[in-house]
Amino acid sequence: MASIWEYANPRKFMATSAFLLPWTAGIAGVCLVVGLVWGFFFTPDDFRQGSTVKIIYVHVPSAIMAINAWLMMLITSLIWVIRRHHVSALAAKAAAPVGMVFTLIALVTGAIWGQPMWGTWWEWDPRLTSFLILFLFYLGYMALWEAIDNPDSAADLTSVLCLVGSVFAIISRYALVFWNQGLHQGATLSLDREQNIADVFWYPLVITLAGFGFLFVALVLYRTQTEIRARRLKALIAQERMA
Amino acid sequence: MIGLLRRDLTLAIRAGGGFGLSLAFFLIFTTLVPFGVGPETGILSEIAPGVLWLGALLACLLSLDRIFQLDWEDGTLDLMATSPVPLEGLAAMKALAHWITTGLPLVAAAPVLGLLLNLPGPAYPWLVASLALGTPALSAIGTFGAALTVGIKRGGLLLSLLVLPLYVPTLIFGALCVSRATTGQDPLTPLLLVAGITAGSLALLPFAAAAALRVNLR
């Protein structure tokens, strides 16, 4: 029976991802265009926030993907540590810049949204602050990858950093809530139907969410392919030198 | 392992830079703050808890890259890894030595520097308590960061980039404990949370540091 671990083989991964990449990228494009156009031009203004509310279609999905990217790095790091599949480590490496950019988008759109709403570009609110710290974690993680020559050692050390960092990120999150109650509105999305935003905003948001999700998958697949090719190149050069 | 601790303390005293430098940095940092924010005692006493904690944190950060770097360069780390002392024990002892040479003097000096910043009276015991309970966590986290970056030439800057985000919760709870004491709120809860972070860090991070050392030595 085919096991999911087969995809840990670089060649198998390259073949599968080559097939998946156009599809995920295409779906991401369609979802993003439909969701954003619907959200920006065909939804009513909020009675309190006016048209500024529409930034929600970029802000919320990128914030969610920023956290999911870290979660993915955590899981792929664990897979590397436990089963030592190289592709898993490279996928973690590939996801980091993508997650960092999503974090940056969430921060910038948050600032743009916050200015008219709260009258300030930046507020040391727990949610904003925790995204800033998440951004710093991404920076450190990527810097550590870059600093180490031996790719296996780099994968090991960044995995350890990712595990320890995750624990401290969670503690930081609670520390920040304890520290400052904050201005940020409650969660936009909630499983509790009563708490949720109105349906007119909800449907386009779900579509952009799907779009950002597929965009993330496509970018990570693409970057993982690049990393695999880079490793392959490194292997070839090393082989050449030893022959 | 006691031998290791004794050696590290001897080296810190003989080679200089151990006890003195961090303490001097803490003093200079605290002295510079009024030049930056102005000499009004009201403002100073309001920001004193945060400034003292931040100063202690940065002073700790200064000496982190020396924790393993010297032993790495002269080959001692290789020999230690083949000795009966487990690397986990080595990491724990290194953290302890770093705390004794850096954290402990800071705890002792903090009340004096509190006077300079006009820290309100009731906050002093809480300042000492929060630093005494919090700086071991800073040393343990820093030892982990040092173990990650030991193989990297000029890894000091990277070390700061990795370690500072990990310092966030300790700093928040530590400074909050002191500032709550200055305003008459309950300082015990953040103090206990600081103690919790320290306990967790001391229990778990030596294992992470040893894992990182093993990777760097192979």
Add this chain to the structure above:
Amino acid sequence: MNLRVTDLACARGPAQILAGVSFAVAPGQALILRGPNGAGKTTLLRTLAGLTPPLAGTIEAEPDAIAYAAHADGLKSALTVEENLAFWAAVFGTRDPAPAIEAFHLGPLLQRRAGEMSAGQKRRLSLARLLVTGRPVWCLDEPTVSLDTENVARFAAAVTAHLKGGGSAVIATHIDLGLPAAETLDITRFVSKRLRADDPFAEAMA
């Protein structure tokens, strides 16, 4: 048998350096490793010492049997000779450093700081550490570097005494130490430089 190595493959970074290394060292026996620079002597010794995990094969030895001495001396220049030895004695469990001081003629230097000594004197101190470890199998990487003839003889005498006491040694060196029960192993025939077999990026891909 103090040490038995079977079909060992060693790696340095992403490359396999040696493959199929097999030998055994009995108590009282010394094995001299020879081979040109870069052949993999250091890699083999680091693998034996447990610092680098082997790619394949087995290393059979008693637990905590191997004492390793590298190129680097591992000395603290701010500590005296006596303190350096006392530190390693404490690390390896309290052993009397007196025989080690005797064997390498360190008595006159005891209160000297390691930082103030010559390279050869440091080397002697570094080798004296081996006696303090009390471990039966010595794995030594170019132990005679910067030693003069007199001290090479002292070192050879120390190894001989170690072998007589039932110990054994694996030594990478280019000079003839004149050890009684020494076998020579030329590792050139084990050299097998290629990408590690567990590197999945070695195979061709699209």
